[in-house]
Amino acid sequence: MRIIDAPDNLKHRVLLMTIYSGGLRVSEAVSLKPAHIDSERMLIRVEDSKGAKDRYTLLSKKLLKELRLYWKVCKPKHWLFPSTRNPEHPIDTSSAQKIFYNAKNKAGISKGNGIHVLRHCFATHLLEAGYDVRRIQIMMGHTALSTPMKRNCLKPFGPRIGWCMPNPLSRSPKMFWNTWAGTPTGWPYPPTGSFR
Secondary structure, eight states, X not given: OHHHHOOSSHHHHHHHHHHHHHTOOHHHHHTOOGGGEETTTTEEEEOSOXXXXXXXXXXXXXXXXXXXXXXXXXXXXXXXXXXXXXXXXXXXXXXXHHHHHHHHHHHTOOOOOSTHHHHHHHHHHXXXXXXXXXXXXXXXXXXXXXXXXXXXXXXXXXXXXXXXXXXXXXSSOOOEEEEETTBOTTOSSOOOOOOO
């Protein structure tokens, strides 16, 4: 994606890539900690998401490679994306929005309002690849399906299913799941935080 490749700043590029790759809300991305990256299971743990719920989402091999480079160069401590002014605090959402708009302008893209468009692209690209909307919904942390999604996309399925959910950022991701109401095998906890 041109927007993700546009920033010269490594931290900015990795932030945008993380939002797209995991289908994260901007508030979720800026709240990430290094311990939330689980390279063994190729998952990102999202804590205190909307509705005060925790969940996991996808970690692509491409993002993991970029995160490892970012770790070597920037050495984040408590927050994965610390504030430049005060590293004891995460980058704020308005700064993340500015990063997005700067990247969008540099890439010469006029469509799409706000950083949230990266989250929409995550869902759209998986949906276009033929993945079930209910599974995408689980990854994004939604509790209810919108009416158009129910009408157009939902496929019936039982409570226990095996499925493969590739990350849209990866060309040949392998993410195998055995779910019980949307929970992958081996969950919950503890995430290893071992992306270094």
